[in-house]
Amino acid sequence: MGALANQLPIGLSIAAVLLLIALGLTFTFGQMGVINMAHGEFIMAGAYTAFLLQGVTSQSFLIALPVAFAVAGLMGLLLEWSLIRRFYGRPLDTLLLTWGVSLVLQQLARDLFGAPNVQVTAPGWLVGGVDVLGLRLPYNRVFIIGLAVVCVVGVWLYLTRLPAGRRMRAVVQNRELAAYSGIATGRVDRFTFLLGSGLAGVAGVALTLVGPVGPSLGTFYIVDAFLVVVAGGLGQLRGAVLAAVALGFLNGYLEFWTDASLAKVLVFVAIIAFLQVRPQGMFVLKGRALV
Amino acid sequence: MRSRTFSRGLTALLLPALLATACVDEPGGGAGASGDEIKVGILHSLSGTMAISEVTVRDAELLAVEEINAKGGVLGKKLVPVTEDGASDWPTFAEKAQKLISQDKVATVFGGWTSASRKAMLPVFERNKALLWYPVQYEGLESSPYIFYTGATTNQQIVPALDYLAAQGKKKMFLVGSDYVFPRTANKIIKAYAAAKGIEVLGEEYTPLGHTEYSTLVNKIADAKPDAVFNTLNGDSNVAFFKQLRGSGITPQTTPVVSVSVAEEEVKGIGPENVAGHLVAWNYYQTTTTPANDAFVKAFKAKYGADKVTSDPMEAGYNAVYLWAEAVKKAGTTEVEAVRKAAGGITIEAPEGTTTIDGDNQHVAKTARIGLVQADGQIKEVWSSPGPIKPDPYLRSYDWAGGLS
Amino acid sequence: MTGVGSPTPPAALLEVRGLRVVFDGFAAIDGLDFTVEEGELRFLIGPNGAGKTTLIDVVTGLTKPAAGSVRFGGRELVGRREHHIVRLGVGRTFQTATVFEELTVVENLDLADSFRLPLRSLLRRRRGVSDAVASALEAADLTALADKPAGVLSHGQRQWLEIGMLLVQRPKLLLLDEPVAGMSRSERERTGELLHRIASTHTVVVVEHDMEFLRRYARKVTVMHQGHVLREGSVAEVQEDPRVREVYLGRAKGKAVT
Amino acid sequence: MTWGRISLVVCVVLLALAPLTLSPFRLGLLAKYLCFAIVAVGIALAWGQGGMLTLGQGVFFGLGGYAMAMYLKLEEAGSAGLPDFMVWSGVEELPALWKPFGNPVFALAAVVLVPGLVAFLLGLLVFRQRVRGAYFAILSQALAAAFVILLVGQQGLTGGTNGMTNFTGFFGLDLTDPNGQRAVYAIAALVLGVLFLVAKLLVRSRFGRLLVAVRDGEDRVRFLGYDPALVKTITFTVSAVMAGLAGALFVPVVGIISPAMLGIVPSLELLVGVAVGGRFVLAGAIAGAIAVNYAKTLFSEDFAEGWLYLQGGLFVLVLVFAPKGLAGVVESVRERFGRKPVEVTA
């Protein structure tokens, strides 16, 4: 029974990881209808940013967060500007296109950083943990949960409080009216991509705390990330949050009761079953539909 | 689609593709030992997920080839390596093995890492009566006449590790592994051993290859409170496992983890601080003190860079080339059956110490070593077997292992 | 508030009763009663947002009503899936003609013709042209373009093709949504003639704004306004009704201009 | 017509000559490409004609492959014995799931029926709910991921990551013998030819026209009185069966079936050839599958690290510059220079 309660914070921390990797996708996939298979490689870019920056200063891990946001964000911007722009309205083609890009990026990482995993040392203050209800909750997990919360709140504030965020919501809700309101919609699209990719970069830095840092990093997370977005529904922040939490707990408990392999399979079955009830995910944004 | 209009021109598309494949049949490279050259195949994953591990083994094998050539080659002929990419894909290993044998006509092949790649190549070598030198520790229960196994079999790695743990008074164990054949076989051996020696196995958990979410598993370990964890995770999963294990407060002091797939190269990727103090079981470490190893490490760093580390599978690959060369010298030919016959009893002073080919099962006698991971990423030997252990892939000499094979 | 002809239910082909459709809290149709007799050519008009297309959407199963019933030949349509309703004999066209551009004109028509075939016969290749398709080709004046992909058709030709596709399905009720929108004058005329011919053998409901068209071909007109029926009657009757003039010329503000 | 006939004849002749001119090794490779070409025909049907981008075709390939492998393993092990991997895995008695696969008829039926049934059920579930486009693509991808995990986890049943290997015979043919290999090649070529014709007939049938209609206007098709979910499910099932047959042939051709063939990446790789060759044209898809896999062999022999660049780059280039693939390029070249005047938009 104790262990069962223990799974609560674990479900939460799995949810936090899912949320971090999927948050950026809710913008690029959910809001723009672009299925960016290279999202995982933007996560990887964030992780390598943390690798390159470490040792530069004593707080390089924290510095890596904004830098990774910028690096991955710029990569996303470049991708949107150079390729994806031509593909709006062809979501299936963007899927294949970005998968091609992801292959190239993986090989590029292999050539730049070598095939083996590289070492990213967690800062000293993230070593150790805190005891909660008899369970030791690692600081790095606390940090990831915190970062996920910060990112969600940040994104929420950005969307609701900042001019750029308002513009983004305006474009998503009614692209034509946004143009009539004087908004340069093309620029907003590009910025949306920058934000979504940047968040992937931030996720990448955080994942160095709990996972490997190597050229295949992105491939470990991409499917889960998409499932979160699919289950959450199009372009809705609250959908992504709820789906991440639900899948996190589902994963945590299923793995506890069965094993890691079976849990993954069962989660997939659960998603198919869920889509039978809600084919469009938890929340549907009226207006712009995908496909 | 206006398929009628299209298809007219389009079956024509088949032409170039088919012509290309059908008509280009590169001429074979002649016999393995022709003129003053001997071709040897080197077949590892240079791309895909396994490239992480296998590229370094290839490097070590190429180093050995280079060194042998520098000393005048074999039978007065130079070794010419033909490198192929297994692409972390088992059918590709089989395909490339076939290519090396039938197209390049190499004298022998050094290659493979995963059990799956070996199992895929095995029928190819048996069918063609060609030789494969396989350099990685594996799950045993195999003995092919056309494969030489220069890595450890279970009685040279897992069993000594268990002996060590038992000697340390570890009575309760938790088994963690990636979901594939080596961990499952290893754990079967461990359970048989445990049953015979009064050790309790508290849990046995497998995760998919490439799994990175270990909080639940770590929770299960924390809950079970074992004396030791026996870890047969492979590759990237180790990084996630050790990072998340460390965060949970499970320390090497309370619960040491013994790993059999974590070598110097992996320690670097995991981050030494995450794995320091835990145990590993191998036959060789970079710190192993033999004259041959000093030379090996020095040569390796000189060739590939001072920041490079050496590890057990690399050393086993390096040895494989030397062992084959010695066998060829003894046989006086590269002809496969002659080399096989000559190989039994071949002994070299390898970086890990004296190693001898066992003519019966084509494995190699090796010294087992338990090591402690240091904060600098190097591994310090804390125990070693008194001498090279005779390979016993089917564990026939262990009475507790009766029901295993 | 039923229109004309409600007391004789047995002959009614389509009976809509108490229909209510809500979009986001806004009632696009509210308390609508609407009846079409067998053999009628009915025009459905009304200002923008009156609920004409919504009505067609409900009848054909595209939109689910919040309340009310739609009975077709005595059978309830609400709750049935789109293709079932088609199979019961209700066909429709769309405001923007949707034909399959990759398929040829004949293939488009043949596809429409084959919907009652069992799967096994669908797996066979089309050999020649059925009588229904041939006559639809003729009716839509597309015989010359029969083997061209529909993608090359002009807008007007597409509309005719779509009507032709409807014809080969031999529906008991045709619902045409703005068949002449976006057509040139000469095309309108030809469409009118086509419609006239169709109406002689089918029950047809047409949503149309083009008044010239209306005057020429309409027998009975239903004027919709704000989700309900405002007036039903002959063209002349409707034209004379001050309330109708009001919703067209003035607004529902109460200030009649005439 | 003559153009197509001539090239078809040339292709058949080339395929027929290949066993005489190629070394057994190269012939084996060609046979492998033909297996992928069979999958490509199915993908071209589902994706090109039907608009269903399936990222999980490896699953069906695997189901067919495993069904065949199970039979071959049992055949080899004889009536009393166990397949080799079960011996290593410590399985002592033949699992119930395996028993019927000792029967060749059952195994051959399973090659067709198992992938078909899985695809049919999945298709029915998702297409009924009008899950389509990207959602379908992502779900099919997740299916591939889940399926691999499931296979790997059942080591005693499936051989785990190792899969099954070391097949020596195939319905009386000796796979270690060059003549046996030639026979297997001939079977693969024959199956490809037959399935190509079947697909071609399907595309030209009313059903094929309906499929294109569903791709271009699913909602409109509903108003013609058809159920698009059924049309899509049937097509998806057909394409899955083709993948299953390809998988079953892959086993004797390559001599191994393992989860590595069925995951996300192999499933996507199957798409590369189709996209490059031209997804809208069956022959283009076949040519693309053969050409891309040939390129993969060439590259990994001479320029291993560059393969990912080439593969990724190919995808990007094709989608940006030739979304209809090589077939589209050929078509537009023919439109420009061909004798046949092509109708320009009226």
Next chain:
Amino acid sequence: MLSVSGVDAAYGRARVLFGVGLEVPAGSLVCVMGRNGVGKTTLLKTVMGTLTPTAGRITFDGRDITRLATHQRVRAGMAYVPQGHVSFPQLTVWENLQVTLEATAHREPAAVDEALDVFPALRQLLKRPAGLLSGGQRQQLAIARALITRPRLLLLDEPTEGIQPSVIDEIEAAIERLHREAGLTVLLVEQYLDFALRLADSFVVMDAGEVVRAGAAEELHDEEVRRMLAV
């Protein structure tokens, strides 16, 4: 101020405008009339740049804007209130206004106040999501949103369509005030005669994608014109 000449436009293959010409002099209120589906909305969309004309030329203040992006036209001083009281439904009223202000060239916060002065009723609704407003309130918001850009030319597409009568008066009064008092140039699309009669300086009647009649407001009393508009 605005000059449209010889404009053809089409949605895909459906050709909607056939050589439409139109002049909107500075300070005038021009009313485009015609029944449903004759191309009025298409004309406005073409003027605003969401639809590119296949032929013809559009100038604003003498500058050729035929190829300009929509948001650039807005910044040049044209504002458009589309048909159907559209807004950003999940943005609050305030956000609807603010997002427009932030996209303007001037960015003067006072513009929001000025716009709210036109429809004071909106002040109580600032925190409410626009999707929850009534049609009339949404239309007031839509006009206010357009005014924030401080346009010199305001294009209104059936501003009173589908709106409850009480609000129609307010909207009408507001348009009148803006035109008469502030001297705003207005291009109004209307189906209804009485509205045009009260406000317009001049009118244009469209039918089947063509301008079939144009003239001063007085001519609207002409019975022939009425027939063009009514049933």
